[in-house]
Amino acid sequence: MTLNYTFKALSDPTRRKILDLLKEEDLTAGEIAEHFNMTKPSISRHLNLLKQAELIWDERKGQFIYYSLNTTVFQDLMKWVLQFQNQGGTGNE
């Protein structure tokens, strides 16, 4: 179940901040790491979790790997949240 990965990925504040950064512009792994008081390997692992959840994409350009948002998963997330606004119904019909 892919929504499980989505929520797991979103449960960490560092990872949500990474998404906030990528909302503005695509960034390399190094540029992302600069925004945090944390080692690059730690950020790399967070990026990997976000990638597994398909919340972000990666693309290598020479020495650099650029990360960007994947907005489609947010649409699925939106559908999930909407179920709880419209009372009644299973959300699966």
Place this chain on the structure above:
Amino acid sequence: MTLNYTFKALSDPTRRKILDLLKEEDLTAGEIAEHFNMTKPSISRHLNLLKQAELIWDERKGQFIYYSLNTTVFQDLMKWVLQFQNQGGTGNE
């Protein structure tokens, strides 16, 4: 930051299933526990985490404690998700 509690609470499949159940109707702690292959104390802890995140309310009626959805937090969650649909902007303006 309350959104942090929200996402932590939503990161567990059991807790999301509890929300699905409460979407249909208010239920007692015992009724909720019946839907899971898990002890009542374990369910009780999950309910407590959902309550801390203000995703649900509880109300005692005699021997029973009824749980119900609090839809207002889902609205905040919705705002958060929407930021990532409309590219550009910080979402804080």
Place this chain on the structure above:
DNA sequence: TAGATATTTAGCTATTTAGCTAAATATATA
């Protein structure tokens, strides 16, 4: 008040997670 039912709290253990350092991999360039 005593006993039954509903639920939570306390305390324990196994698993998962997030951080670190050191080493490995990939690319660019002299």
Place this chain on the structure above:
DNA sequence: TATATATTTAGCTAAATAGCTAAATATCTA
């Protein structure tokens, strides 16, 4: 090819999390 830069992978440790059982708390009713 050798060296430098960018990033990830591997392996470790401390802290957090989810499950359990046993005990405590709250309410109802005989």
